[in-house]
Amino acid sequence: MDWAxxxxxxxxxxxxxxxxxxxxxxxxxxxxxxxxxxxxYVLLLVGGCLLACAxxxxxxxxxxxxxxxxxxxxxxxxxxxxxxWAFVVQMSWQTLCHLGLHYREHYLQGAPCIRLTIALxxxxxxxxxxxxLALDIHEGKVTMAAExxxxxxxxxxxxxLCSYLLFFPALLGGPLCSFRRFQDQIQGSCASRPTASWxxxxxxxxxxxxxxxxxxxxxxxxxxxxxxxxCTGFGCVYVMWHSALLFKLAYYSQWVLDEALLSAxxxxxxxxxxxxxxxxxxxxxxxxxxxxxxxxxxxxxxRTWNKSTSRWLRRLVFQRSPAxxxxxxxxxxxxxxxxxxxxxxxxxxxAAMVEADYRIHPFLxxxxxxxxxxxxxQALTWVQTQLLVAYITAAVEMRSFxxxxxxxxxxxxxxxxxxxxxxxxxxxxxxxxxx
Numbered sequence: 001m002d003w004a005x006x007x008x009x010x011x012x013x014x015x016x017x018x019x020x021x022x023x024x025x026x027x028x029x030x031x032x033x034x035x036x037x038x039x040x041y042v043l044l045l046v047g048g049c050l051l052a053c054a055x056x057x058x059x060x061x062x063x064x065x066x067x068x069x070x071x072x073x074x075x076x077x078x079x080x081x082x083x084x085w086a087f088v089v090q091m092s093w094q095t096l097c098h099l100g101l102h103y104r105e106h107y108l109q110g111a112p113c114i115r116l117t118i119a120l121x122x123x124x125x126x127x128x129x130x131x132x133l134a135l136d137i138h139e140g141k142v143t144m145a146a147e148x149x150x151x152x153x154x155x156x157x158x159x160x161l162c163s164y165l166l167f168f169p170a171l172l173g174g175p176l177c178s179f180r181r182f183q184d185q186i187q188g189s190c191a192s193r194p195t196a197s198w199x200x201x202x203x204x205x206x207x208x209x210x211x212x213x214x215x216x217x218x219x220x221x222x223x224x225x226x227x228x229x230x231c232t233g234f235g236c237v238y239v240m241w242h243s244a245l246l247f248k249l250a251y252y253s254q255w256v257l258d259e260a261l262l263s264a265x266x267x268x269x270x271x272x273x274x275x276x277x278x279x280x281x282x283x284x285x286x287x288x289x290x291x292x293x294x295x296x297x298x299x300x301x302x303r304t305w306n307k308s309t310s311r312w313l314r315r316l317v318f319q320r321s322p323a324x325x326x327x328x329x330x331x332x333x334x335x336x337x338x339x340x341x342x343x344x345x346x347x348x349x350x351a352a353m354v355e356a357d358y359r360i361h362p363f364l365x366x367x368x369x370x371x372x373x374x375x376x377x378q379a380l381t382w383v384q385t386q387l388l389v390a391y392i393t394a395a396v397e398m399r400s401f402x403x404x405x406x407x408x409x410x411x412x413x414x415x416x417x418x419x420x421x422x423x424x425x426x427x428x429x430x431x432x433x434x435x
Contacts (some may be wrong), residue, residue, distance in 0.1 A: 012055075012121070012173060012254065013253075013254060013257055015054065015055045018054075018260050019051055022047055022168070024201075025267035037186065037187065041159045041160055041162075041163040044166075044186075045159070048167050052064070052122070052166070054118075055115065055118050056118050056122070062123055063119060063123055063166070066093045069089055070086060070090065070161075073086050074161060079137050080138065082134050082137050083134040085134075086131060087134065090126075090434075091127065094124065094127055095339075098338040101116065102338075102339075105115075105399070118172065124337070125171075125173070128308075129164065129165055130165065132178055133178075135316065136180065138180065142180060151345065160186075161179075168265075169262050169264070169265040169267060170258075170261075170267075172277075172359070173261075174259065174261065175255075175259065176312055177262070182267075186349060197263050200260075200263045201261070201263040204256050204257070204260035205257070209253075211256065212253045218245060224399060231415060236410040237411060240390050240391060240407070240410075242392035243390075243394055244389065244391075244394050246396075252289055253339070254289040255286040256287050259285055259286070285307065286307050286309070295383070296378055296382040297357055297361060297381070298354060301389060313332070314329070327351050330348060330354075331347070331348070334348070336386070341399070342397060345408075346392050347390070347396065352423065353416060357419075359426045359427070360426065366378055388415055392413050395407055
């Protein structure tokens with residue numbers, strides 16, 4: 001993609017902007033009372049199918065097939081087994097699709113396919129929805145009979161679920177919206193005023209535009225990771241930090257645009273909250289940019305980065321792992337993202353850095369007694385956190401062993417090695433105290 005033009009858009013952003021008028025129209029029809037409950041489900045489902053076909057072409061089948069499989073599982077498997085079945089089927093299908101991408105890119109040496117990339121990105125989001133709903137059913141938070149009723153026609157029983165898995169405001173991106181919240185918003189959308197949602201959507205669009213223009217300005221200085229082969233010594237640190245900044249700005253602008261589309265469709269305001277209230281955005285927000293850019297703790301950065309996905313991983317893996325939950329969570333995240341070499345290395349490195357963070361900061365705080373040493377502690381740990389985040393981001397974005405080797409062999413590796421050595425020293429120090 002050519003980012004030289006300030007108006008150049010990522011394909012996902014383009015299709016989301018195309019969906020904006022339809023999101024606004026849907027919310028207006030709901031609040032005006034023109035649509036019945038089933039009609040709302042149908043419009044969201046049809047809109048999602050049309051958007052998938054437009055953005056993905058025939059690769060939309062990669063999304064439709066697991067949708068039908070998930071509906072069949074939710075309606076045929078009992079609550080105690082539904083999570084296992086849904087997880088295995090969904091992740092097996094997603095892994096198969098990712099392996100097909102690896103085969104295309106590395107064995108066939110095929111050119112990158114934007115439509116396939118969009119389809120796999122949407123499939124990853126669908127995995128979040130499927131596993132989240134399966135856990136809700138397993139834990140008794142959602143009951144099949146209560147939500148869909150045994151006396152309804154089979155197609156009508158499946159309609160809310162199909163609509164949830166494919167509804168167009170969250171098809172290509174967006175924070176994870178639980179099925180209970182989706183149901184609540186659909187059933188209570190007539191109670192909210194559209195002007196508040198549209199105002200919030202407009203503000204988010206302006207923020208996304210500002211972030212996009214800032215990225216374009218930063219992009220004009222250095223191409224992302226393009227000069228890693230030309231740099232030497234600590235000059236590579238600047239190239240890495242600059243490249244990671246570009247990637248982060250791209251994520252920020254996309255997350256804000258995702259939230260804007262959900263707000264335009266009426267999914268930004270929680271039922272029962274007044275427009276403009278502090279809780280208006282609820283849990284449908286991924287971008288806390290201020291915290292991400294100012295924290296001196298990589299552990300806090302991790303919890304704040306893509307917040308809805310972080311909560312999903314914590315619920316799905318961390319809280320259910322019998323041993324080494326932190327390592328299991330990051331290993332699963334690498335699996336979920338596609339198991340590219342940079343992703344495997346980056347996420348495992350991330351896990352080690354978070355573990356080190358939990359041990360290093362209490363030790364450093366115990367040494368920082370005076371005001372000046374506390375300021376020095378805050379400043380140095382902030383710089384270290386920024387450089388660790390840059391290193392991990394650069395690694396995760398790499399798709400080949402050769403590029404990953406360049407990063408690992410550069411001076412950039414000094415910063416994670418410093419944290420890793422500190423972790424080993426603190427672990428050995430703790431064991432000596434126990435003896």
